[in-house]
Amino acid sequence: MTTYHFVGIKGTGMSALAQILHDSGETVQGSDIEKHFFTEASLNEKNIEILPFSADNIHEGLTVIAGNAFNDEHKEIVKAKELGLPFFRYHEFLGEWLGKYTSIAVTGAHGKTSTTGLLAHVLSENYHTSYLIGDGTGKGHEDSKYFAFEACEYRRHFLEYHPDYAIMTNIDFDHPDYFTSIDDVFQAFQQMAKQVNKGIIACGDDEHLQHIQANVPVLYYGLSDTNDFQAQNLTESEQGTTFDVFVRNTFYATFTIPQFGTHTVLNALSVIALCHYEGMTTEQISKLSTFGGVKRRFDEKEWKDQVLVDDYAHHPIEITATIDTARKKYPDRELVAIFQPHTFTRTKAFLNEFAESLKLADAVYLCDIFGSAREDSGKLTIENLQELIPEAQLLELEETEQLESHSEGVLLFMGAGDIQKFQQAYETQGQEKSV
Template identity: 70%
Template sequence: MTIYHFIGIKGTGMSALAHILHDSGEKVQGSDVDKHFFTQAALDKKNIPIFSFSENNIKDDYTVIAGNAFTEDHIEIKEAKKRGLTFYRYHEFLGEWLKQYTSIAVTGAHGKTSTTGLLAHVLNEATPISYLIGDGTGKGHIDSKYFVFEACEYKRHFLRYRPDYAIMTNIDYDHPDYFTSVDDVFDAFQSMANQVKKGIIACGDDEYLQKIQGKVPVVYYGFNAVNDFQAQNVIETKEGSQFDVYVRNTYYDTFTIPLYGNHHILNALSVIAFCHYEGMEADKMKSIRSFKGVKRRFTEKIVGNQILIDDYAHHPIEIKATIESARKKYPDKPVIAIFQPHTFTRTKTFLHEFAESLSLADHVYLCDIFSSAREADGSLTIEDLKKLISGSSVLDLSHTNILRFFKNSVLIFMGAGDIQKFQAAYEDILKQDDTLGRVESV
């Protein structure tokens, strides 16, 4: 039996792919750094072996899959190539694996993880499926009809895929260490659109997606009346957001999602549009209201009279959306943003946009810029961002106890690096404070 060895198995995409192969009956193992990641618990639960990096992990007859974060001079990659083993990068293997299913690629500058999770949730209630979500969640099923997966545009990796369908949530300028402009990003998405085999579901409210040309039908969704699928009459309740769906200006049905903010309604609308396109009845889509969300996307805990939120937001647009969701769900609570910028290039490129987005919070704490393995820039510090945000402060890991003074508030820990360590440090302090009670997940 082939053994699949994952180099960097704790990565979100890599761990999800490991789950899929394991669930499909394959023998899976992997290696990574000796540091705990939030993806690790689910791998341990399935008894998937995880080793420290070493050339001794690589054996003859292994098939090796390497995460895209690792360079060619990594000790295990060099050993695998020296032995002449079958070798794939993550996106290369995924491009081959999905060919056995009706595949749906979910892509976009923002919202792809949440949309992938929501689509997987709805389809999974109706039929056996396999899915790969960018929060580290993956599932394989031998009788799968659909394969739902997140397709990342970074370095044009998604061009390795030739999916049957694609959901495109939006186009925006991000990954400035690779893309030169929003037009460069658009070019990548247009190339992706040319590879879709059956249909594209695209947000018609996005000015760039309106220009996408497909060799297959393009179905548009959004709030604007010109879209094929339109959301109207949005009502926010204690249960979430309720809205009516119109299909080509004709009332279709009313849906409720347990989420707040227009971006979540758009994500839900894309899922409804795809399911409708595939002939699913509206009643089978109603499971959309039981969606529990994905990891690190507005993940909540209640601690006394505070709400702690862990969110992956690392782009100004995402920060605005996360703060909007918090204000709509908790309109009577102040919002405190604790933000860790991710990569020097992104911070430098969007410095003023970050300041504008974060200023929507009632108070802002900034953590040092997360130093990525793919870059370094000593000319920029967190002080450059602090100067642009009135009343903001720099938060040191050893002084998170200052957050206790924000009574009856929403504390949002945001970032794509290791912002979780700041929340963990704060929770450790709270556990020692009997007056605030226990920590409860929402």
């Protein structure tokens, strides 16, 4: 019996895939650096062994799956190839694994993780479902009918997949270290669309997605009345957001989600359209109302008289959406943005857009740019962004106590690097003071 060994098992996608294989009855282990990462808790719960990187981990009888962050010179990958072991990159293995199920790829520049999480929740409430979410959550079942998974466009990795369905949330220019232009991004999504076997659920409010060509039906969703599935009459309460859905201009049903912000309604609408197309009842689909959210997407906690929010937002559109959510949920409270840019290439490409989105907050703190080891910083520094935002302050890890001055504020810790350490430092120094 083979054992699956994951090189870089703490990665969000890798962790999720490891859990899926484990839940499906396979023997799983993995290796990674020893620094703590938030995905470890789920792996530990399932007693999946995590080893420090070493060539000695690799031996006969293993099937090796490597994370995309590790090149072919990595010592474990070199050893696996020397021994002639079955070897896959993450996206290659996932592409093969999908064939066992009715597969639904969720892709787009923004909203993938939240939408995959919501879709997995609704499907799981009604059927045996396997799912892989970009927050490191994965679940498998030997009798799964559906497989919902997040499909990333970066380096065109999603072209390894030939899913039954694809939900496409939007097309936007991101990953400027790889894509050359918005047209380059569009061509990647266009190629993906040609690989879908049954149907595409696409946001019709996105001008780029309106031009997608496919060999299968394309159902459009959105707020404008040209869409096949349209949300109308959005109302917000303490419980979340309630809206009516019209299918081709005919009233279908009313749904409630426990989230806030227009983008969360669009995410829900894509799930409603997919489930409707698969013949599910409104009663089944209304399980939307019990979705608790995904990790690092508006993760809230009460802290003294403040609310602390951890959010993965690392693109100007995502920052705008996070601030919009906070504004709708906490209309009478001060919103404080604490932002750590992720990669120098993205910061440089969107410098002005970052400034404009952050200005939507009432106060702004900036943390040093979280760079990739693979990129050259050039002369770009966090001060270049600070200059574009009046009254923005720089935040050092040792000086987080200044955030205490925002009494009853909502503190939005945003970024894709290690922004969590600033929140942890703030909580730690607050505890020390109160002792």
